[in-house]
Amino acid sequence: MTLGVGVIGVGMIGQDHIRRLTHVLSGARVAAVTDVDLDRARTVADDLPRAALHASGQDLIADPDVDAVVVTSWGPTHEEYVLACIEAGKQVFCEKPLATTEEACARIVDAEVAAGRRMVMVGFMRRYDEQYRAMKQVVTSGEIGLPLLMHAAHRNPSVPSHYTSDMIINDSTVHDIDVARWMFDDEIAAITVLKPRVSSKAAAGFNDPLLVLLEMAGGVVVDVEAMVNAGFGYDIRGEVVCEDGTVELSESAGALVKTAGRVSGPVPAHWRERFVRAFDTEFQAWIDAVTAGGTTGPSAWDGYAATVGCETGLAALHSGGRVPVVLRQRPDLYKEPAP
Amino acid sequence: MTLGVGVIGVGMIGQDHIRRLTHVLSGARVAAVTDVDLDRARTVADDLPRAALHASGQDLIADPDVDAVVVTSWGPTHEEYVLACIEAGKQVFCEKPLATTEEACARIVDAEVAAGRRMVMVGFMRRYDEQYRAMKQVVTSGEIGLPLLMHAAHRNPSVPSHYTSDMIINDSTVHDIDVARWMFDDEIAAITVLKPRVSSKAAAGFNDPLLVLLEMAGGVVVDVEAMVNAGFGYDIRGEVVCEDGTVELSESAGALVKTAGRVSGPVPAHWRERFVRAFDTEFQAWIDAVTAGGTTGPSAWDGYAATVGCETGLAALHSGGRVPVVLRQRPDLYKEPAP
Amino acid sequence: MTLGVGVIGVGMIGQDHIRRLTHVLSGARVAAVTDVDLDRARTVADDLPRAALHASGQDLIADPDVDAVVVTSWGPTHEEYVLACIEAGKQVFCEKPLATTEEACARIVDAEVAAGRRMVMVGFMRRYDEQYRAMKQVVTSGEIGLPLLMHAAHRNPSVPSHYTSDMIINDSTVHDIDVARWMFDDEIAAITVLKPRVSSKAAAGFNDPLLVLLEMAGGVVVDVEAMVNAGFGYDIRGEVVCEDGTVELSESAGALVKTAGRVSGPVPAHWRERFVRAFDTEFQAWIDAVTAGGTTGPSAWDGYAATVGCETGLAALHSGGRVPVVLRQRPDLYKEPAP
Amino acid sequence: MTLGVGVIGVGMIGQDHIRRLTHVLSGARVAAVTDVDLDRARTVADDLPRAALHASGQDLIADPDVDAVVVTSWGPTHEEYVLACIEAGKQVFCEKPLATTEEACARIVDAEVAAGRRMVMVGFMRRYDEQYRAMKQVVTSGEIGLPLLMHAAHRNPSVPSHYTSDMIINDSTVHDIDVARWMFDDEIAAITVLKPRVSSKAAAGFNDPLLVLLEMAGGVVVDVEAMVNAGFGYDIRGEVVCEDGTVELSESAGALVKTAGRVSGPVPAHWRERFVRAFDTEFQAWIDAVTAGGTTGPSAWDGYAATVGCETGLAALHSGGRVPVVLRQRPDLYKEPAP
Structure with a gap:
């Protein structure tokens, strides 16, 4: 048993x-x-x-x-x-x-x-997070029309000293790559990476934050802010824009405190706290x-596609241009999602 | 002109x-x-x-x-x-x-x-505040049924040294008395005042906060937290509970800041800021x-009824009991609200 | 094992x-x-x-x-x-x-x-709910001063036809009685129950909602709106007012949807959904x-005190007056909370 | 006088x-x-x-x-x-x-x-909107570090039948172009426009929504979702990401209503309502x-730079590529902002 x-x-x-x-x-x-x-x-x-x-x-x-x-x-x-x-x-x-x-x-x-x-x-x-699931439920229900855009942010408070720009793609954005594929039941067609002003909190030679643009095969465009020296907390944001409305992750709930001129709630300190459930x-x-x-x-197909997405993201980061995502044919075994 | x-x-x-x-x-x-x-x-x-x-x-x-x-x-x-x-x-x-x-x-x-x-x-x-007007619009529309209860809080950050418990009724709660009469198009039938633990920030001999209970003639009960040494800001809260739902004042809007583990917005510092518009x-x-x-x-009738309400509130504060509100007959001149 | x-x-x-x-x-x-x-x-x-x-x-x-x-x-x-x-x-x-x-x-x-x-x-x-625990943590930390007041609401969407006003006390308010005792590490000294206008959704002869006032031995006053035909959802609210600020339960998180002129989030439909974790x-x-x-x-002491609280609440409901809570002496076995 | x-x-x-x-x-x-x-x-x-x-x-x-x-x-x-x-x-x-x-x-x-x-x-x-002013105040105060990114959305509920994709740039995004220049006291260096899946609510031949990327001379990257058939309301969003935190426009305040399983607030119906003040x-x-x-x-310089920004945005929209913004030299008359 x-x-x-x-x-x-x-x-x-x-x-x-x-x-x-x-x-x-x-x-x-x-x-x-x-x-x-x-x-x-x-x-x-x-x-x-x-x-x-x-x-x-x-x-x-x-x-x-x-x-x-x-x-x-x-x-x-x-x-x-x-x-x-x-x-x-x-x-x-x-x-x-x-x-x-x-x-x-x-x-x-x-x-x-x-x-x-x-x-x-x-x-x-993330596919098991209640908020993401609720968001996907709204998107796939069709109640607010077809999805057109998604805005995402992935903010880590800090990273170890050995972290590199490539790891922003491989270790952080990989989750957003999977979320985009899952949210829209679609593959990514092309990736572009922009390099905004570098945070003074990033180690030398390190591009942090990045703005990663995912173009889905079906036309949805996803912009992902990836930032690993955000300092203030672990902050995951997402909003899907559909034809008749939008759906977004709410701020993590927590007791609200009013004191000293501010009303405030907590931001999770760590991914473990944010995603424990x-x-x-x-x-x-x-x-x-x-x-x-x-x-x-x-x-395994999702794992394969995520790794190809990361490799494409790295090529886009290094080239500065728009790089198509090239996947092999999807085997029949993966035609249906697992139950 | x-x-x-x-x-x-x-x-x-x-x-x-x-x-x-x-x-x-x-x-x-x-x-x-x-x-x-x-x-x-x-x-x-x-x-x-x-x-x-x-x-x-x-x-x-x-x-x-x-x-x-x-x-x-x-x-x-x-x-x-x-x-x-x-x-x-x-x-x-x-x-x-x-x-x-x-x-x-x-x-x-x-x-x-x-x-x-x-x-x-x-x-x-307050009758001209956008939030209160929106709340009254919902209540009077009937879209969420008849009103049953109202919760209110009136928090001043601090008061001058000459302030007294009586002034909490006369200078602060008077607004809540008027709001209750206006919100429900009804007169107050009885008032009770409870004296919670006294804040250490209140001057000696001073009951702050108070919990003021207004029973409207039509049966709606209004509880008003009146606190004049709240310290953290000027905070006005209100929620009307109806048969099919509730309507409440939202927190005052303002730019939201995420930093140092908190997401926060401002609380007004002063009544002038809160009610300027x-x-x-x-x-x-x-x-x-x-x-x-x-x-x-x-x-003038509203002014008369508010003053009677304050006098009744003071009697309730001093006696510790439930005191009926006794009004003279309402003259025809005041049967209709002013245009 | x-x-x-x-x-x-x-x-x-x-x-x-x-x-x-x-x-x-x-x-x-x-x-x-x-x-x-x-x-x-x-x-x-x-x-x-x-x-x-x-x-x-x-x-x-x-x-x-x-x-x-x-x-x-x-x-x-x-x-x-x-x-x-x-x-x-x-x-x-x-x-x-x-x-x-x-x-x-x-x-x-x-x-x-x-x-x-x-x-x-x-x-x-409720003592194991994350939001209540966060609230108690803020209260007991002393960071916003001593507690003075608590506002609570306990709204059930509907109740079976055999439900009675007494059950509002025994089955619903019993949780608020326990929360008050736990939140302030204190016993209840007296209870008063007000009967607002009765909801048309309540069965005949049934006082719904109630406004239950708990006076703690240490002076904190707790007002509890208890309403069991709220219709719109299962809604539990709580705010503790302290000398330097307030702390309140946040609205339950959930994906936010903007459509048709409104931005909205879900209200739990049932206590099982609200308190599953x-x-x-x-x-x-x-x-x-x-x-x-x-x-x-x-x-067992907490169970005893809750039952005495309910019996006192019923006496207050039936008499319309303020009824003191009389507890036997607390045995040494219960001097310390369980680990 | x-x-x-x-x-x-x-x-x-x-x-x-x-x-x-x-x-x-x-x-x-x-x-x-x-x-x-x-x-x-x-x-x-x-x-x-x-x-x-x-x-x-x-x-x-x-x-x-x-x-x-x-x-x-x-x-x-x-x-x-x-x-x-x-x-x-x-x-x-x-x-x-x-x-x-x-x-x-x-x-x-x-x-x-x-x-x-x-x-x-x-x-x-928008420079006179309280929320934008509060956001700029936080950004320029330096309290959350230097700005790195800005996320913006500009959603119109609908547009007249003569509206075109070019007008999304000229009539809608022009405000975001001005906001970016004002928020960061900086000029735009280059513009790219992505074309997500077209909303079925857009007229034939019309690219709606657009994702407009503004690269500021100082390195801040601004992504602007511009959508003129959003249907649900007039919705303006903005968030500036700085080294130590973020600051964002709060949702427009309004009375919150709980009914039928949802807690909701209003979205403005029209730009006149959103920006009346x-x-x-x-x-x-x-x-x-x-x-x-x-x-x-x-x-006049701001007007000139906005028009150049729009012309550049149109070139980016039509070419599909990244187009640099070329401004003439700024005359001394405009070195200082107007008082």
Whole structure:
């Protein structure tokens, strides 16, 4: 009854998912862990009841107690583990990115197509956020007409010193790329990146913020402000403009305080605070789907398209021009969204 | 064409109305001024083109250049000047209170009834505030059913050291008393005053805040939080609860700022800031009505009922119990609201 | 490791808690069920893996597989089951009311005191709502001074035909009574109930809405609008007025839509929608505390005080006057809040 | 004392300004009117006290009773009248556009420079809107750091059947062009226009909405959604993103209504409703400045730069590419903003 989950990679996000599986959600338990840093993996395993420690991801995937796998290791290792899960016939939840290159993602798509069934879910948690879901519900209901434009902002309070402009695309805008594809059930046709005045809070040689323009195949234009040294908080904004009206994410609710001449509410301090419930909902949906014998949510194709989008975004950032997005043909396996 | 206005009393509010008549509004000019402090009146007159200086209110009212009169002198003197205006057949705008006792107000009502036409407007400016008007429009439209309850708050940032608990009723709650009567086209039937914990910011012996309960004749109950040492700003709140929904004043608009973990907007600092446009609209309405040969807005009856309401409120404050409001019969002259 | 929970009473709320224990939360499973309607209990048990069916609450409490008990049966039966749990030394989560009379609550308090340890948690879920918690955090931080007043509104869209004015107190206002006690760490000293104009949507002979005034021992005054035929939605409002500012619940967030001349957001349709996360948080807190060997949250004393508050509120409703709240002495066991 | 104003062009906007001068504002009167449709001018004059009727703009400008001139005629005629005012040494308020071509605007600038003093104010009323002013105050205060980006939306509910895509730039976006220049005290360096999916509400061959990108010389990037068939209302949005936070226009305030499952406020129906006070403030500022012997507000240079911006925007719209904005040298006369 209880799903035995193996976790590959027990860094910050891996440990957060372990906490979720162990203390928050229903129907799963952590059956095994591994990490490139085995000492870290051991420490984590010691805190868990009945969790095996494995020396490698491959060993973990082969463990018969592991019914399904969570991949939260370093991005460049994702391909290897996801392919191994498909090979082993085990459902896998892979944090974004699915893989770090278009080719690697394509290999995963090919393997899944060859296997003939969907076994991969990619961790684009915004699709499980209540506000985004409410927004999509309004857009797809047609009650305010066809969508024409979307305005988005993705503001991180700060980033580690090793962060680069490329990471604004790969680590931040990737979420907006996925949201745009999901919101409009459409692919991105072309990307342009503008470089506004650089914030004095950005490290040297670093273009922050960026204004990323996504042109959807169906004509919707999405402008994304991506800013990773926003300082004041973690602020995610979105508004879809349709023919008869608009729908937008509301400001995050919180107790309102009036004092000293201002009425104010909180801005989330961190993405974990902003999306904590989306992560819970996403993970519970995966557990439930896997327990029922399948998968759900963002597919390997979504992971592939997001990585191609990021690569195109980087080309646009570096060239200063408008760069078309070129995708391979979408396999039939991905014609329908996962249930 | 241009209405010649005489101003009796050129303190803070009088000077504000003179500024309004001279620099903001259309169709009027200050023709004469007077004040109990003649030096102050002279200083004000010297700044005005063609404004006569009079030694007394009576002289000013008699001045043939004075077409209409604004009374902004000390409250206890209002009765005398308003009666003199009625006697002289000149329209008069009297700042609240119409007069400081029920008897004085009744004498004004009697004089106006004897004169057979309306010549008095009392300065309850909230009736001219866009938000209150929008709220009343919703209530009277019936679109959300009959009104059942009203919640109100009246928060002043601070008061002068001579302020007393009685003044919370007479100077602050008087506006809420008028709003309740106007909002529901109804008289107040009884008043109760509760004394919550006293703010440490209130002077010794001073009950601040108060919770004032107004029971309207038709059954609507209004609770008014009256607080005059609120510190953080001038904050006026109101919500009417009807059978099918509620309508409330929105927070005052202003640019929203996100910084340092908060999203915030301004709270007005002063009643002048909050109601500046209501004062302009109120005064322009009076100028236009007087120019057209009549008057408008809150009548002498409204001034009478507000003063009785305050006296009843004080009795309730002092007794701790529920005190009925006893009004004389409403004369026919006041059966219809002013146009 | 997994807590075996027995559920007494599998009506709407009981089934909702079973769903929560089974599909949402971590660390517990339903070990046994019973209900006055045994067929209903059997149907529920059949849908659960490994849940025993018991013919009575007493049998269920005695079941060695039942580590802890949830009481969601009809109110008048609560006392019996809670006392049996205390007797059996098993932790119990009892939906409000703890018991339906002051005397019954007092017997539970006495039993728990005699047992020498806390074994009862009462289901006042608002204490686990994020907004209420944020509000209490601001109040207790002292950052805006001491609390003076609280304004509250409790609006249900509609009620079943058997609902009565008394139930407005017992079933709706009971939550506001608990919130007031919790928010200010204080007892209620007196209650007054005003009866505004009756909504035409209320059944005959039914006073809806009510305005309930709670005077806290420390001087804070709380006004509660209680309205159970509000029609438009489930709307819970709260604002605490302190010496240097106010703090209020924000409107529930949701996607904002602009269309047809209005900008609008949703109002929750039902208490389940409004408080779904509070119920989850509350229950997970109980599971975690019981697993750790204790309990948490609202205590038997809180249940006792709420029932006394309701009885006083009813007396105030029926008498039209101000009725003091008389509590017995608070036992040492309840001097400290549960951890 | 009272400024005699001559009005050239008494169509909708001209009549609105006449109403303003006659019934709303202080210190001015309409001394003369004219219009290409003399019958219309006569009808308007007949409703005004002491207003001369002139057969041509030149006659009106020459009238010694006309102290200052308002030009609200058809755009292509603006140049002629503004030049005549400068020639006559009379202050002129010219509705936007200052003139319809770069060359015409340049001739006005040259004439004013030759005259050696500022005599032209252009009607960009947003600079007088309270919200925009509050936003600019925050930006220029530096309290949230240097500006990096601005997001704007300009949504008209509908447009007449003769409207074209070019008019979205010339009649709508022109305001955003002026706002960007004013907000950042900077010129626009380049413009790009994207064409999202066309609304089905737009007439055939009409690109609506547009996404207009303004790159300021100092690096700030402004994205402007321009949509003239928005249907739901007149909706103006703006947010400036700075290094330490953002500042945005709040939604227009209005009474909030909760009913039928929604909490909602009004969206303005028309630009007149949204900016009525900005027009009043703008015009009073002009009257006061002219009475004091000078002028104020947006200058001929601002009018010139706006027209160049529109011409560049049209080139960008038609070419699909990024088009630099080329301005002549700014004369010393315009180095300082008007007082």
